[in-house]
Amino acid sequence: xxxxxxxxxxxxxxxxxxxxxxxxxxxxxxxxxxxxxxxxxxxxxxxxxxxxxxxxxxxxxxxxxxxxxxxxxxxxxxxxxxxxxxxxxxxxxxxxxxxxxxxxxxxxxxxxxxxxxxxxxxxxxxxxxxxxxxxxxxxxxxxxxxxxxxxxxxxxxxxxxxxxxxxxxxxxxxxxxxxxxxxxxxxx
Numbered sequence: 001x002x003x004x005x006x007x008x009x010x011x012x013x014x015x016x017x018x019x020x021x022x023x024x025x026x027x028x029x030x031x032x033x034x035x036x037x038x039x040x041x042x043x044x045x046x047x048x049x050x051x052x053x054x055x056x057x058x059x060x061x062x063x064x065x066x067x068x069x070x071x072x073x074x075x076x077x078x079x080x081x082x083x084x085x086x087x088x089x090x091x092x093x094x095x096x097x098x099x100x101x102x103x104x105x106x107x108x109x110x111x112x113x114x115x116x117x118x119x120x121x122x123x124x125x126x127x128x129x130x131x132x133x134x135x136x137x138x139x140x141x142x143x144x145x146x147x148x149x150x151x152x153x154x155x156x157x158x159x160x161x162x163x164x165x166x167x168x169x170x171x172x173x174x175x176x177x178x179x180x181x182x183x184x185x186x187x188x
Contacts, residue, residue: 006031037110041082042070042152043118044159045095051136052159053125055090057148058132065148068156069093070115071130083116091134093125098168102158104151105174115155117168150175 004011004026011024016032024033045053045068054066069087077085080097087095098117105112127134139160147153158171 001033001035004029004031005033035110037105037112039073039079039082040070040111040113040151041073041079041115042068042086042113042155043083043095043097043116044068044101044156045087045091045093045118045120047120047123047136049136050163051138052156053087053091053093053120053134054137054142055127055131055134057130058127059130062148064132064146066143066146067148067152068115070113070152079114080116083114083118087118088128090128090131091125092128093134094121095119096121100170101162101168102151102155102171102173104154104172106151107174108177113151113155115151117159150179 001011001024003009007026007029009026009028011026011033013022014025015022016025024035025031026033047053052068054068056066057063069083069090071086071090073079073082074085083097084095087093095118098119101115101117103112103114125134125136142156144153147156154173155171158169162169
């Protein structure tokens, strides 16, 4: 951030009085500009036969790679509403959001990814505007080498591990730049 969105003056970075972190502060109008993580929400939609719905991305980042429906949360919606909306936008799928699957902190990107389990309410689906294609796939057919993001792979692997054990655990982990590049989490 270079300029104050309130008055247009060039901002400075300093620790405001009473706080402990550096912030962008306007020296003219004294507005503190907080920069907080973005929330990405998604779900792993499963059909009655046990196949899951994956989308091949039509946008950057990771154009052409596979993911389950996910995207940035909008104002005035719950996590579950955001996950259902993203499923429709990316895969034209009507889903019932289930239990929490994973919360993944992406430290270097200033994001928190929140993923749920989901059931498809109907067999209809297709490629939305942000997807090149959408397919129902069995676990053995997951294109692991072409999964778009480490957080997606992490959540999918936990999903299938839980399903094999008949449990629905909740997972919490974080990725920093190094572990994300290696496809590893720093915990859990």
